[in-house]
Amino acid sequence: xxxxxxxxxxxxxxxxxxxxxxxxxxxxxxxxxxxxxxxxxxxxxxxxxxxxxxxxxxxxxxxxxxxxxxxxxxxxxxxxxxxxxxxxxxxxxxxxxxxxxxxxxxxxxxxxxxxxxxxxxxxxxxxxxxxxxxxxxxxxxxxxxxxxxxxxxxxxxxxxxxxxxxxxxxxxxxxxxxxxxxxxxxxxxxxxxxxxxxxxxxxxxxxxxxxxxxxxxxxxxxxxxxxxxxxxxxxxxxxxxxxxxxxxxxxxxxxxxxxxxxxxxxxxxxxxxxxxxxxxxxxxxxxxxxxxxxxxxxxxxxxxxxxxxxxxxxxxxxxxxxxxxxxxxxx
Numbered sequence: 001x002x003x004x005x006x007x008x009x010x011x012x013x014x015x016x017x018x019x020x021x022x023x024x025x026x027x028x029x030x031x032x033x034x035x036x037x038x039x040x041x042x043x044x045x046x047x048x049x050x051x052x053x054x055x056x057x058x059x060x061x062x063x064x065x066x067x068x069x070x071x072x073x074x075x076x077x078x079x080x081x082x083x084x085x086x087x088x089x090x091x092x093x094x095x096x097x098x099x100x101x102x103x104x105x106x107x108x109x110x111x112x113x114x115x116x117x118x119x120x121x122x123x124x125x126x127x128x129x130x131x132x133x134x135x136x137x138x139x140x141x142x143x144x145x146x147x148x149x150x151x152x153x154x155x156x157x158x159x160x161x162x163x164x165x166x167x168x169x170x171x172x173x174x175x176x177x178x179x180x181x182x183x184x185x186x187x188x189x190x191x192x193x194x195x196x197x198x199x200x201x202x203x204x205x206x207x208x209x210x211x212x213x214x215x216x217x218x219x220x221x222x223x224x225x226x227x228x229x230x231x232x233x234x235x236x237x238x239x240x241x242x243x244x245x246x247x248x249x250x251x252x253x254x255x256x257x258x259x260x261x262x263x264x265x266x267x268x269x270x271x272x273x274x275x276x277x278x279x280x281x282x283x284x285x286x287x288x289x290x291x292x293x294x295x296x297x298x299x300x301x302x303x304x305x306x307x308x309x310x311x312x313x314x315x316x317x318x319x320x321x322x323x324x325x326x327x328x329x330x331x
Contacts, residue, residue, distance in 0.1 A: 001025045004063045006050060006093065007070030008043070009035040011172055012108060012164070015207040016067055017043060023211075030059040030070065050089035053096070060096035065104040065214050068093045068148075073110075073174070075135050075289050076274070076282040082136040083143075090144035098155045104217040105148065106210055109161040111199075111229055111299060113142035117287070119196070119296040125227055125303055134288035145227060152225030158217045161227040162209055165299065166200035169319060170326035176245060183251045187284060190257035192294030194239040199231035199298040202319035205312045206230065209304065216308035228304040232312050235298035248324045263290035 003020050007013040008029025014037055020027045021041050028044040038045050048055040050070045060066060072085045090107070097105050114120070115138060116130035129146075133139040145161045152159040168175055182188045209230045216223045243253035258266070267290045270283035304310040314322075 001064040002062055003027050004030060004060055004066045006030045006056075006059075006066070006068045008045070009033070009038055010069060011174065012167055012203060012206055012210075013067075013069040014038075014171070015169075015203050016069065016210055017041060019204075019207050019211060028059060028063070030056065050092060051084055053092040056089075056092040057096040057099055060093070060100045060102055063100065063102050065106070065217075066093065066097055066102055067106050067108070067210055067214065069108040069210075071108070071141070071144075072137075074137055074282070075286050077136065077280075079136045082140040086137070086140035087143045087147075090147055094147060094151045094157075094159075097151075097157050101156060103156060103158060104214055105151070105157060105159045106214045106217070107145065107148040107159065107161040108210070109145040109148075109163045109227060110138065110141050111163045111165045111297065112138035113145055113163065115291070115297065117291040117295070120299065121197075121296050122298055122300050124300040125229065134291065135286065138288075149225050149227060158219070158221075158224045160213050160217060160223050160225065162206075162213060162304075163227060163229045163299075164201045164206040164209070165229070165231050165297070166198065167203050167206050168200055168323070169203035170322055172203070176323075179242065179245060180249050180251065183246055183249075183254075188242075188254050188256075189263075190239050190254050190293075191263045191290055192257075192260040194237075194257065196238050196294060197235040197296045197298050198238045198241070199229075199235050200241070201231045202312065202314050202316065204314050204319075205232065208313055209308075209310045212308045212310050213304075222307045226303075226307070228307070228310075229299035229301050230304050230310060231299055231301055232316050233301055234316065235296075236316070238293065244320065245323070248320070249327045260290060260294040263294065266290070 003025050008017045009031045046059045114127045148159050267285040267287040
């Protein structure tokens with residue numbers, strides 16, 4: 001296939017690009033910069049911003065499928081940034097697919113599009129979008145996901161959205177590095193009782209799911225126009241898993257804690273102070289972060305198994321072994 005991967009140099013995007021190249025697809029990546037990893041793979045790279053509709057249209061030409069993984073994640077920052085990149089950028093991708101008669105589009109969404117701050121215990125895709133949002137990221141992603149699903153069947157385009165939760169593994173530049181940085185600075189606190197269960201997904205499994213979903217995007221197939229939770233299929237204790245990662249990196253486990261109500265109040269205070277004083281850096285705590293760290297969020301992935309044959313090829317244990325090797329100091 002002739003494939004476009006937006007955000008092809010990102011954490012998930014690079015693994016996805018590697019898998020596409022390995023199976024013989026002709027890959028083009030739309031990225032903000034120039035990346036040696038993509039040059040080594042021999043893929044075509046178009047440098048630019050997802051907010052540039054003309055550039056997105058050019059990048060999408062002559063493609064059989066588009067994987068839209070590009071976006072901005074985070075728990076803090078200007079509303080305009082999130083909505084211009086995540087929501088309007090997705091509009092640009094959809095319009096480019098229509099203009100270039102691309103038949104298939106797979107969107108990388110997030111389970112946070114359904115998160116209202118309370119526990120999600122084995123919920124499936126019938127769970128609704130919340131009526132209130134704790135930060136701009138999930139709101140902007142939810143609007144983008146709704147646009148993706150609404151575009152299915154229009155002008156010959158078939159679409160679906162995947163919701164991978166807590167993507168992790170070697171080469172991660174966000175989740176695990178931020179966790180380790182907080183631990184080294186002594187700023188990591190267990191929030192709540194420490195018994196909450198969470199789903200997560202090893203990065204290669206997340207890439208697998210995208211390929212499987214794209215291959216299943218055929219007329220009248222059940223995957224068309226639907227969103228799917230994807231994960232390792234087995235929730236873990238959030239804080240035990242965090243301790244395991246810290247141990248792999250040679251750091252002490254978390255030994256201090258804060259109650260969920262106290263963390264929520266601290267988050268509200270930090271948000272207010274940072275907003276009123278115009279501080280741009282991320283607060284040490286927000287209401288969204290407190291809720292994520294203290295509540296259950298794990299999901300029923302049976303629909304992804306049934307509709308496009310997803311299963312986690314790499315076990316959590318094997319993934320942790322690979323992560324251990326990646327975290328070891330290079331000699």
